[in-house]
Amino acid sequence: MKIVVLVKEVPDTYGDRKLDLETGLADRGASEPVLDEIGERALEVALAYGDTHDGTEITVVTVAPEGATATIRKALAMGAASATHIVDDALVGADVGLTAEVLSAAVRREGFDLVITGNVSTDGSGGVMPAMLAELLDVPHLTGLFEVELSETQASGSRAVDGGVQKVVADLPAVISITEALPDARFPAFKGIVAAKKKPLEVVSTSDLGVDAGDLSVARSIMLTVAQKPQRTAGIKIVDEGDGGERLAEFLVQNRLA
Numbered sequence: 001m002k003i004v005v006l007v008k009e010v011p012d013t014y015g016d017r018k019l020d021l022e023t024g025l026a027d028r029g030a031s032e033p034v035l036d037e038i039g040e041r042a043l044e045v046a047l048a049y050g051d052t053h054d055g056t057e058i059t060v061v062t063v064a065p066e067g068a069t070a071t072i073r074k075a076l077a078m079g080a081a082s083a084t085h086i087v088d089d090a091l092v093g094a095d096v097g098l099t100a101e102v103l104s105a106a107v108r109r110e111g112f113d114l115v116i117t118g119n120v121s122t123d124g125s126g127g128v129m130p131a132m133l134a135e136l137l138d139v140p141h142l143t144g145l146f147e148v149e150l151s152e153t154q155a156s157g158s159r160a161v162d163g164g165v166q167k168v169v170a171d172l173p174a175v176i177s178i179t180e181a182l183p184d185a186r187f188p189a190f191k192g193i194v195a196a197k198k199k200p201l202e203v204v205s206t207s208d209l210g211v212d213a214g215d216l217s218v219a220r221s222i223m224l225t226v227a228q229k230p231q232r233t234a235g236i237k238i239v240d241e242g243d244g245g246e247r248l249a250e251f252l253v254q255n256r257l258a
Contacts, residue, residue: 001049001053001055001056001057001113001114001150001152001172002057002059002110002111002112002113002114003046003049003050003056003057003058003059003112003113003114003115003116004059004060004061004107004110004112004114004115004116005039005042005043005046005058005059005060005061005075005080005115005116005117006039006042006060006061006062006103006115006116006117006118006129006133007035007036007039007040007042007043007060007061007062007072007075008035008036008039008062008063008064008121008123009033009034009035009036009062009064009065009068009071009072010033010034010035010036010121010122010123011031011032011033011034011123012031012032012033012034013037013122014031033067033068033071034071035071035072035074035075036118036121036122036123037122037180037185038118038119038120038121038122038178038179038180039075039117039118039121040075040078040184040185041118041178041180041182041183041184041185042116042117042118042177042178042182043058043060043075043078043079043080043116043185044078044182044183044184044185044186045116045148045150045178045182046058046080046114046116047078047079047080047186048183049150050079053152057081058079058080058081059080059081059082059083059084059110060072060075060076060080060082060083060084061083061084061086061103061106061107061110062083062084062085062086063086063091063094063099063102063103064085064086064087065087066087068085069085069201072085072201073196073197073199073201074188074196076192076195076196076199076201077188077189077192077193077195077196078185078186078187078188078192079186079192080199081199081200082199082200082201082202083199083200083201083202084106084110084202084204085201085202085203085204086102086103086106086204086205086206086209087203087204087205088102088205088206090206091206096124096126096128096129096132097132099129100129100132100133100136101136101211102206102209102211103129103133104132104133104136104137105206105209105210105211106204106209107133107137108137109209109210112173113172113173114150114155114172114173114174114175114176115133115134115137115139115173115174115175115176116175116176116177116178117129117130117133117175117176117177117178118177118178118179119143119144119177119178119179129177130143130175130176130177131143133175134174134175137173137175139173139174139175140170140171140174140175141170141174141175141176141177142155142156142157142159142168142169142170142174142175142176142177143159143176143177144159144160144177144178144179145157145158145159145168145176145177145178145179145182146158146159146160146178146179146181146182147181147182148176148178148182152172153171153172154169154170154171154172155169155170155172155174155176156168156169156170157176159179236251238251
């Protein structure tokens, strides 16, 4: 089976996360870049399947700045066989629609039986990439899975819905996305870190993928304004002097919370 896993370099969630107020883009120099944890978990799903199924080929695909090589090699050190790194200045600030178009071209070029992604990245938090990707690849998709079962011909799993759990299944080829309920990713072993330096890591541009660079100037969405998050202000303290309940109810009504 050929499994493609989408990974992403993001600002460390334990560090400062800031927006550049002039461009509206994330200030990626404000904290250390890391491999997104949800992408690591997606890779773990693929690796766990490969551990017990000979002939499984796992590759990772990402859109990332030129300097993201070290981050991508972590995925190779964990066990992926190869990686495709999409680098193009035309993709700086690309929205999810454009990113999905480019990623789908890369996945199609790579060839796949199954695409595994996280359900939402920790930087953009768009949450629509798996569905967009499946639409562009014209394959079924199973999203938001907290349990996954794979076979040579099908992908299945469970996802939470209002009031219960939904069991879903799709024939391959397909796209699935997983949640943080899936197991933590394995740590790269020393042997894997050494081997990662020799594994194929292909750097491609949009033209290599057959995506017309001229079309990239046509915005799919436009940011109108960007502003710094306001500082938290002191709350209102209500002391019960016999009328605490009434004052609390009045506060909830005034703030449209009741």
